[in-house]
Amino acid sequence: MADIFTLLKRDHDQHREILAELAEADADARQKLFEKFKAEALSHANAEEQTLYAEMMGDPDEQDEARHSVAEHKQIDEYVSTLEEMETTGEDWKATFLKLKHRYEHHIDEEEEEMFPHAKKHISDERAEELGGKFEERKPAEKKEVEAA
Secondary structure, three states: OOOHHHHHHHHHHHHHHHHHHHHHOOHHHHHHHHHHHHHHHHHHHHHHHHHHHHHHHOOOOOHHHHHHHHHHHHHHHHHHHHHHOOOOOOHHHHHHHHHHHHHHHHHHHHHHHHHHHHHHOOOOHHHHHHHHHHHHHHHHHHHHHHHHO
């Protein structure tokens, strides 16, 4: 079983690939790729909040980082909601998507470069593996909910 940090990084790499494809996609391909990104990113965020962030919220030294990341998830949710209301063929959609892409990539870079190394100092390897197992359990259920919404 992989630890939580390895699993989250693996997802982040996949999300970067989808975002890059989406940035280059023509109007016809955008909707399908956007739905894929939405399902992957939102299910990831929900499962991450229920595992790593919940763990961090229990440690006073980690709470501010977890709260900051939850707030960034909310911003990303708002961009996704805005994009869902727009026609994927328009230039406004593309401009808003590029803002989402920038915000999301900033968020995952910040997690990987700052939050994860800091959290690793407070979470044992064994606990990180347990959280990884919980994340792997939660993400498919979260993905079903996102896809059904």
